[in-house]
Amino acid sequence: MDEVEAVRRLKRGEIGGLEYFVARYQVKATRAAFLVTQDQARAEDVVQETLVRIFQNSSRFDEKRPFEPYLMRSVVNAALNACRNDRRFVSMESNVDVLEGLISEAASVETQVEYWELRNGIMEALKQLPARERAVIVQRYYLDMSEREMALGLDTAPGTVKWLLHAARNRLRDLLGRGRHDEQ
Amino acid sequence: MNNRTYFEVLDDTAADTISDQIDLMPRISARLERKSLMTTMRARPVASIVFVLLALLILTTVVYALGRLLGYVPGIGLIDQSVPVRVLQAPIKVKQEDLTITVLKVVADATQTLVVYRVNGIPARMDGFPTCGLSPTMRLPNGTELKALRDANIGGMGSENGFPMSYQAQMSYAPVPADVEDIVFVFPCILPIGKGPENWQVQIHLSPAPKDYATPAVEIGATFVASNPKFVVSPSPTTDMRIFTPESPDTLPPTSTPVSNGSGLYLEKVIELPNSYILVGNFTDAGDLPGALEVSSDPYESLPRIEDGAGNPVAFKVRTDVKPPMGSGVRYWAFEVAKPVLGPLKITLDQVNIAKFYTFEFNVDAGANPQTGQKWDLNLPVQLGNYEYVMDSVEMIENGYLFKYHSGTDVPEGTSPMFNLIGPTPKQHSGELRNGKTIVEYSEKLVYSPPLPTGQLTVELTSMETVPLHGPWTLTWSPPGK
Numbered sequence: 276m277d278e279v280e281a282v283r284r285l286k287r288g289e290i291g292g293l294e295y296f297v298a299r300y301q302v303k304a305t306r307a308a309f310l311v312t313q314d315q316a317r318a319e320d321v322v323q324e325t326l327v328r329i330f331q332n333s334s335r336f337d338e339k340r341p342f343e344p345y346l347m348r349s350v351v352n353a354a355l356n357a358c359r360n361d362r363r364f365v366s367m368e369s370n371v372d373v374l375e376g377l378i379s380e381a382a383s384v385e386t387q388v389e390y391w392e393l394r395n396g397i398m399e400a401l402k403q404l405p406a407r408e409r410a411v412i413v414q415r416y417y418l419d420m421s422e423r424e425m426a427l428g429l430d431t432a433p434g435t436v437k438w439l440l441h442a443a444r445n446r447l448r449d450l451l452g453r454g455r456h457d458e459q
Numbered sequence: 460m461n462n463r464t465y466f467e468v469l470d471d472t473a474a475d476t477i478s479d480q481i482d483l484m485p486r487i488s489a490r491l492e493r494k495s496l497m498t499t500m501r502a503r504p505v506a507s508i509v510f511v512l513l514a515l516l517i518l519t520t521v522v523y524a525l526g527r528l529l530g531y532v533p534g535i536g537l538i539d540q541s542v543p544v545r546v547l548q549a550p551i552k553v554k555q556e557d558l559t560i561t562v563l564k565v566v567a568d569a570t571q572t573l574v575v576y577r578v579n580g581i582p583a584r585m586d587g588f589p590t591c592g593l594s595p596t597m598r599l600p601n602g603t604e605l606k607a608l609r610d611a612n613i614g615g616m617g618s619e620n621g622f623p624m625s626y627q628a629q630m631s632y633a634p635v636p637a638d639v640e641d642i643v644f645v646f647p648c649i650l651p652i653g654k655g656p657e658n659w660q661v662q663i664h665l666s667p668a669p670k671d672y673a674t675p676a677v678e679i680g681a682t683f684v685a686s687n688p689k690f691v692v693s694p695s696p697t698t699d700m701r702i703f704t705p706e707s708p709d710t711l712p713p714t715s716t717p718v719s720n721g722s723g724l725y726l727e728k729v730i731e732l733p734n735s736y737i738l739v740g741n742f743t744d745a746g747d748l749p750g751a752l753e754v755s756s757d758p759y760e761s762l763p764r765i766e767d768g769a770g771n772p773v774a775f776k777v778r779t780d781v782k783p784p785m786g787s788g789v790r791y792w793a794f795e796v797a798k799p800v801l802g803p804l805k806i807t808l809d810q811v812n813i814a815k816f817y818t819f820e821f822n823v824d825a826g827a828n829p830q831t832g833q834k835w836d837l838n839l840p841v842q843l844g845n846y847e848y849v850m851d852s853v854e855m856i857e858n859g860y861l862f863k864y865h866s867g868t869d870v871p872e873g874t875s876p877m878f879n880l881i882g883p884t885p886k887q888h889s890g891e892l893r894n895g896k897t898i899v900e901y902s903e904k905l906v907y908s909p910p911l912p913t914g915q916l917t918v919e920l921t922s923m924e925t926v927p928l929h930g931p932w933t934l935t936w937s938p939p940g941k
Contacts, residue, residue: 279877279879282877283751283814283816284751286814287751287753287814288753289751289753290488290491293487294484297483297484297487298484301481301482301483301484302477302479302481303470305477305481305483306469306470306473306474306477307473309473309476309477310469310472310473315476315477316647316652317652318477319481319483319486320651320652322483323483323486323487326483326487327487327491330487330491331491338877340889381463381468382462382463382464382465382467382468383462383463390471393468394468394471394472394475397468397469397472398472398475413469416465416466416469417465417466417469417470417473419466
């Protein structure tokens with residue numbers, strides 16, 4: 276079965292269509308949800324609920340659109356909703372620029388130990404961000420969405436996304452930079 | 460030097476917690492089953508309660524003795540008695556705040572550990588689905604969790620004055636080792652996480668089943684004769700839309716499962732109880748129907764007729780506790796017919812629903828070197844099933860093409876055609892739909908990584924409609940002579 280056939284089956288309410296998409300995207304979707312929620316059980320719950328909703332509303336699914344971005348956008352939104360009661364507040368001075376530097380470092384680091392340490396650092400830094408900023412990071416860097424797509428997905432203005440992304444980058448940079456500085 | 464992408468870094472970061480081996484499907488299936496009944500109940504509470512009462516009446520019907528290794532337990536289904544069966548002696552109730560979990564039945568046989576439980580006290584919430592998405596687990600004293608085999612199967616559902624809500628479900632796990640008598644049924648939550656008590660633990664002690672716990676049952680021959688209509692395909696001269704015409708029924712030779720005789724009714728097994736037969740089978744879509752079979756999870760939908768050897772109608776009960784779960788392209792059923800019955804029994808299904816696809820292809824010559832902003836007006840009428848579309852134009856945009864077309868407003872919501880430009884997969888494919896007063900406008904934007912497809916572009920439009928397909932399909936089975 277290919278994706279076109281799976282969408283057809285999904286639209287007919289066949290569980291086989293859903294099984295195809297679960298098998299194909301469950302890992303990525305759960306990881307995206309986890310990066311936002313920072314909670315494994317909640318992430319799995321979010322993905323299950325999103326897929327159930329998609330299945331139940333599949334007759335309204337616009338088959339012209341590719342499935343994966345639709346699913347991932349829905350998962351991130353659901354993950355964000357799941358976090359809406361979080362009252363985590365981070366008071367940080369914003370430095371300029373960027374998560375790219377941090378992830379770039381992780382992307383090019385040679386040893387597994389250094390890579391592991393950087394991953395831990397990224398997780399710790401993500402944990403300290405408000406959920407909305409985590410969602411923006413996930414959409415931009417994990418799901419490779421454009422700022423316009425992110426604006427549509429988050430139902431907000433592109434300018435707001437730009438601002439959120441900027442704020443998230445700054446905060447992450449600040450958190451990670453400070454963490455490493457403290458270790459020295 | 461390593462050169463990981465941002466995606467890879469974040470993916471590896473998340474993979475430290477979320478492994479590649481997760482399997483959400485069992486829990487999703489469980490939620491779907493639970494949810495469909497809850498939705499029904501919300502929409503039609505009175506009907507749902509009536510349904511529950513009927514189900515309980517059916518499930519408490521007692522059938523009497525005969526039998527060997529198999530046993531039939533109403534509400535549980537068939538159990539394997541090749542090792543001593545152990546059960547929960549009396550229901551256990553655990554309450555926290557307004558929520559109650561009642562473990563009604565536990566049956567541990569040679570093949571599985573089956574639990575039937577009920578949850579009461581779920582507050583109706585307007586801002587989302589009111590229950591936890593995580594399935595309960597079964598834990599042994601040494602902390603090992605038994606593997607979930609089948610996640611949930613609703614046995615009934617009810618409400619008290621509309622509030623609070625409750626549901627009854629069934630879980631199946633791997634068998635409990637013979638030397639283990641105490642197990643723990645663990646619920647991560649009942650309400651969504653953070654909304655109520657979490658980590659519920661129900662201690663269960665297994666005792667040997669009473670002698671008359673299961674109605675002895677025996678599997679008997681399931682040889683049957685089937686008669687299926689045959690469908691032929693003839694191409695249409697104008698498009699590749701296919702037209703199917705039923706021919707005269709094609710009678711198949713006597714056969715027993717497993718079989719491969721095309722789409723139609725199949726008998727998988729027959730269970731003989733002291734006072735009845737349970738016929739378990741399916742309608743299989745073998746790919747030769749003029750469209751894909753629509754598989755409904757409602758066991759009471761599209762029921763067949765059953766006639767005895769004299770042509771008289773035979774009453775039957777739908778046995779959801781024996782019916783296999785639904786599968787892709789296969790619709791399972793289980794019907795119980797009371798003894799004595801004059802054979803042979805003939806099961807007739809007059810109609811199924813299928814999805815029918817209509818496809819239209821056309822070419823656009825973009826030339827060898829199309830330029831951004833270049834536009835081709837098409838004004839091409841396209842008939843897809845019952846609906847007419849007009850392809851308006853194609854425009855070259857940066858690294859891609861923008862196609863525009865429209866239809867009348869008679870096209871039902873959600874049935875807009877699937878658009879495909881044959882050739883390399885676009886890097887990005889986005890579509891828009893605008894509902895006007897008299898027309899619906901569609902646009903499809905396809906963006907490619909270089910090189911951009913040029914020259915003859917072949918476009919494929921496909922739409923789907925659900926239509927009834929008339930049979931009849933029949934299956935004939937003879938009860939053993941006594």
